[in-house]
Amino acid sequence: MLTKIHGNKPLQMAAGLGIGFLFGFLLQKGNVTEYDVIIGQLLFQDFTVIKIMVTAIVTGMIGVHLLRDLGLAQLHPKPGSLGMTLVGGLIFGVGFAVVGYCPGTITAAVAQGKLDALIGGLVGILIGAGLYAHAFPWVARVMLPKGDFGPLTFPEFFKMNHWRIIIPLAVILISLLAVLEGAGL
């Protein structure tokens, strides 16, 4: 039944829209459409972003692996390499601090009326992404293959059952949240 749903294009477009709607609603309710909140996180003064992301990761990690064990979901880990993930991540991080939004939160910020997000940041992302499409042949030949590890996951890397990683990791992440709350952050 699920494969039938996955193959229905109009239904999938509607599902994408609906999932995006909920995601955007939550981002706005979480206040991460605010430049001040994102910069506050990068300066370690406001931990809203970390709290949201860590809770989402713990929930999603348990949920998706449970669904996978039940045969209701499949994993789609992205490939990576040092030349791709680390170098691209550094460029992204610079932009993250300078614009004070990321591609998802900027979209939500635009919808709320943030003009620096629309006229500045969103236009910039479109230019940057378009420039990358032109730079891609060189990047793909020279940079992306460096230190390639492919679509590797930690359970594959450690050759362990995924729950032996998920449970301790969930404990560590929840403890981190408890420490933040305990410190009054």
Add this chain to the structure above:
Amino acid sequence: MFELLAMTEWSPYVVGLGIGLVSCAAFVLSDKPIGCSTAFVRTSGMLEEMYRGRQVREMPYYRQFLPEIDWEWMLVLGIVFGSFTSAALSGELHLEWVPSRWAAAFGGNPVWRLLTALIGGIFLGFGARWAGGCTSGHGISGTLQLAVSGWLAVCTFFAAGAAVAFLLYGG
């Protein structure tokens, strides 16, 4: 129920729980992880195609990421509607040129803020496609799948972001 939807802010733990559950729904209903940045490169391709015509589709990158509306593009469109609805319900729809924290540090002139946001945006778009994902695709979807790429990406995003934020705001 309405009062809940009209709140200006929900606990970050409620929001995080919600995003985790929405991620699960995306896997089950669409067999796809949540992500945002490919929608931007597809849009760039569509815009470039309006000027340069169909040769744009011959570029190697646009052969991988067709300049067309797809599931993830619809997801990003959904973010616009969702955030708009949330802000409308809580009375937070305001036009704002300069965020208050920026204004306090660098002044209220919108020109400087827009220029900086533009430059930051270029790095963000370029870096997201170079890394193969953003704070959603790597930071949430990658990490929850226990992907090495997701964890490395999110740590790098925040490490580089924090370093530059401290430079900008002088610690």
